[in-house]
Amino acid sequence: MNLRDPAEPDAVTPTVRRLLAGEFDEGPGYATYRRRGTTDWLLMHTLDGVGALGSGVFAGPGITTLIRPGTLQDYGTAHDRWHFLFAHFHPRPDWLPLLEWPSVAPGILQLQPGPHAAEQITRALSEAVRYQDSVLSQGELLSYNALEAALLWCDTQNPKAAQLDDRLLRAIEYVDRNLRGDLSIAVLARTSNLSVSRFAHLFRQQVGVPPQQFVERRRLDAAARLLELTTRPVAAIAADAGFTNPLYFSTRFRAHTGHSPTQYRRQLGSALL
Incomplete structure (x- = not known):
């Protein structure tokens, strides 16, 4: 009105x-x-x-x-x-x-x-x-x-806030859309229209971690959400999050959260279980 x-x-x-x-x-x-x-x-x-x-x-x-x-x-x-x-x-x-x-x-x-x-x-x-x-x-x-x-x-564009280069924003969005895909530094640098060395330096400078560490965190966070919200098998969740080896996924997940995927689901997981 x-x-x-x-x-x-x-x-x-x-x-x-x-x-x-x-x-x-x-x-x-x-x-x-x-x-x-x-x-x-x-x-x-x-x-x-x-x-x-x-x-x-x-x-x-x-x-x-x-x-x-x-x-x-x-x-x-x-x-x-x-x-x-x-x-x-x-x-x-x-x-x-x-x-x-x-x-x-x-x-x-x-x-x-x-x-x-x-x-x-x-x-x-x-x-x-x-x-x-x-x-x-x-x-x-x-x-x-x-x-x-x-x-x-x-x-993300506010000079009063912590800013990220627009090219890095493109790369970060690409990561979130393509967790199962090839997220090597070379691919992300190409997405940002930067050389590999320039991309790696700028990413670490502005984001605070190397690109591959950032990618792994994004994948592990996505896996944690799937463990919380679904009843899908751990191996399927690992694949959806971009991990081709379920054993390696379990090792990295434990390092990231302090729990194995099964323990995490049991303690913090979905009420559907």
Whole structure:
């Protein structure tokens, strides 16, 4: 539901219980003015064109903007077109550290994500829009979770937070999508468009562990989740997590968790057992 702002009769103020997400593709003349702002946070991620946000602030392609509650909202199309995804939302308390972005004007915060992160932010916000219109009873929560994913990707680009090189983010995402595949340093370096030596050095410098140690941890964490949530045989879980030798998997799993896979499942595993 939308309400007219009594202080600004021509402005429409969203009334948001948890989340209101959408996509606008506006031409010349599009403008919004809310002197008192809104009670929620407003996230805008520009896909194409340029938006003008007042105070000399602009949002071009790939720019992600966050407006704090109670901040004057004076934005619109800067030139011929402004195509953007948006979300009015009330954050959970544990999201607040994710909203500490660099300020470009009072109450207006911005990030300029790298290409890969911008693509992931676009994908997550698009899912937030899609799930909001879902007929599923879980649609609102799915939309809210997609927004959290967008904010987490934004956090990877926040200079106030620990940042990762965009090329390393591509490699890390590749690892998570291909646990059963070849995750050698050569493959990951190729995914990042870096030489093997440069990739290995940059990865250890920014992530804190060598690439192969990171891959093993990811595989072991995935195996632990499968042991907790499924009743599948240990050998099948080892294969799904990218271990071709079940005995080697059991040895590394014990070193990682302090328990054999069977002990781990017995002590911390699924209630299905």
